[in-house]
Amino acid sequence: MTDESVEETPVAKPVLRVVKGDLTPEELAALVAVIAARNAAAAHAASRTKVAPRSQWGHPSRVARTPHRFGPGQWRSSALGG
Template sequence: MSESAEPAEEAPGAKPVLRVVKGDLTPEELAALVAVVAARNAAAAHAASRTKAAPRSQWGHPARLARAPHRFGPGQWRSSALG
């Protein structure tokens, strides 16, 4: 593919992602090159997404063990279960 071959519909001001500067590639060779570059970018994106830590569950957090003090009085046995 030479530099003079331009895509039929190119967005104004858009830069090409891949450009062959030297050589004359067949369509099959160009397709193989694009497949390799796309696979490498997908692998890098997948590796970057796996490095993010998952949000930690609050189920076993020590703050859940702390309770409010029991209050004495009429009807407080009902509110003790909600608390």
């Protein structure tokens, strides 16, 4: 009797591969910890360099108004700032 219902799980590609040398499990754990800490520090530094967009609500240019223009329909455009 063959069991055809067993599905093979896809094998993930290794993230880190030791090419040369024979590492003990402790040395490999230390290497992984150092690389993970370095990547976490780089990701943290990258996230801190993003500048949030500044609100233009309190910008000094909002205080300066354009002069009122006289003429037909200008009262409408005065509310639009143009």
